[in-house]
Amino acid sequence: MKHGLKNSVFWMFAGSGTYALMQWFQLAIISKSCSAYTLGSFTLALAIAAPVFLFFGLQLRNVQVTDSRNEYTFSHYFGLRLCTMIAAFATVCLIGLIGRVDMGILTAVAALKGVEGMAEIFNGQQQKLERMEFLALSLSLKGVAATIAIPVGVYCFDSLAVGLALAVALNLVVLFFNDYLNCYRLFGRKRFISLRGLNYKSLFVKSLPLGFVMLIISLNGNIPKYFSELLLGTEQQGIYSAIAYCLVVGNFVSNAVGQSFSPRLSRYYADGERIRFIRLSQLFVGGNALVGLALFLFTLVWGEWFLRLAFSPAIAAYSRLFSLIMLGGIFANMANALGYSLTAMRVFRIQPFINGIELVVNLIGCYLLIRYYGLSGAGLAAVITPCFRLAILFLVIRNRLNRRCG
Template sequence: MQQLKPLTLRRNFSWTFIGNAIYATCQWGMLVVMAKLGSPEILGQFTLGLAITAPVMLFTNLHLRSVQATDARHQYVFGDYLGLRLISTVLALLMIALITLSAGYRWQTSLVILLIGLAKAFESISDVFYGLIQQHERMDRIAISLMIKGSLSLLLLGFGVYISGNLLWGVAGLVVAWGMVLFIYDIGSGALILNQTPQARCHLRTLTKLVSLSIPLGFVMMLISLNTNIPRYFIEQILGERELGIFAALAYLMVVGGMVVNALGESASPRLAKYYAVGDSTAFCQLLFKLVGIAAILGLTVVLIAIVAGRQILTLLYRPEYAEQANLFVWLMVAAGIRYISSFLGYGMTAARYFRIQIPLFVVVTSISAMTCFWLVPKQGLLGAAIALNISAVVQLGFSLAIVIYALHRLKNNSENNHAIY
């Protein structure tokens, strides 16, 4: 029961870019607050919490948002997605608690991880509402939610760290911020689109089919997260929380270009899915080619900026001790540029409903990341971690391109099978 008229692709992109830009800026602002008011150790502790919770949450989320947004045939109702997300979020919290308590971290570190897990639980439920909104091509509602969440997060985390000098109170503020946005705004957006109060539906047979469809994407998202966080695990274990904090501060600047990539990818996903669903390979290929071209230009730009002004940027944004890693910054931006292209190819695979084949792809990529980190981090420190990121990024790009080419070939030659799931 659609109440809101879909926006154009251009307006959806504009809203998504603005929302993601403000949200990412606020997230970066949180890192700056911790770097300025605290120390690299505090920043490392926060990064460790994200690194522990993210793979678990991404796996149990099953990437339902993409499944919703590309459900061009409306095989499932929103209540199915919401019911599954509520169940999986509870499971994720239990898994995070088990991992944290069995890892033997200091009590304060454990509490930080658990609170970040709770904040991400609220974020996870908001995400399923984002999927509904994205399916109806009203990215303005998501953008407004992100802007509110980002601003509240920066305000409450910064206030908590400032008055206490302790990360624990800052993370508690994060929990409050994300919970408020979910209950006050996101649920209301869902009700506006559905023209009724959103309700979870727990039909076992339907949920089983939905899990079967989406669990490959859950594995893929977990593997992508592990691929990102594996260098952080090695850095924390071998070099310590201080070095992890420095690495995280520099690596977060990869997000600058990622904002454009995510905005375009999320806005274009429903359209890519429609093109593929109706067998329009020309339109699908043209749109995807434009996205990849933008990614290539963007990647080259961030690398050139890092080479020319990296040291000055790091000194201005953080502290002089961060600017000592200007060479590391360049390596991280190279990895970012490669990943921007891979991300758009990933949106193409998902729009084509090529889910299962992404599992072996990211198993290979994650395994290579772990092996190269095991080899390089003890020898070359933070630079070794950045080189490992580049190696895994190149492998991901090659395999992703091969899968997209195969999907297009199959679409052209077997249009009757263009909804097959792999």
């Protein structure tokens, strides 16, 4: 049963919005109840785990959703994701042993990312069938579960690691009783998971470029945190990471709409409906720009008040940094929209090169700007870097569309 695009967008907003709000609550609880060092250790653990899990995730969900000709079965996606999540967990633990990281927090964060990665494959099947209400429920339940677990660990056991471990346990419950059972019903109560006799090579090779894309995108988001940790210390890194997390508001809007638009964009492009594809892409990019602009204007007027309410007076002193980061968010969200359009066109191989250029710009910019201007330099880098990606994506998409019509 296909649902309307407006209905799909509504459910994705509901689910992604609830999930983003719950993540903000989690960060607010940690920033208000734990030391600045613990906050920095948590955000550093996220900065280490996120790129690894996104790389090993191979963007399988997007490949699954845009697989309009059913080139691969659900079992292919599920089996490959299971293998890659195990590899990702092992890699994060190895990095933790090499570096100076709180292993309790890092291991719990990695386990949580692994469970979320498995849930994505079930969510991808629901998204592909445009049953966004199931996906929204899944995101909401996982967000609420973690938001309940973290304060239990912090207040009852005086340990963030314990709270994160409880979050992993609750997310496993959601994974089985919601994600798995809902997909079981969508498949008509037939067996839909089998790990026997499956050849993952073709799917792995097809998805690997997208894994590099996600790795580079995640590194681009986390490079300011790495340089802040290296040059300014864990506490300053924690402050930057808390403020930068506010970008999730724009990201959730972009991703909610993008996940709803992706199946339709993919069909329009596959069917040669160029005009409809362009119009829907323009609507997506324009909407992202307006949302980003509204958030930026909000920070100019009420930025300090919001940071004080959301986090702490110490973080509220960095309201100018908040405005700089949200200015960069306008361009980042527009580029994110074009990235969804390029993926819907099934153009995968060039994406690592596009994001690689952005990575080089980001590395140079963060090193020079943070070194000489501190956290303000990180904010400037957050504005400059996404502009490069936005321009390159626009040129690539225009060229591909012209070649297809030519």
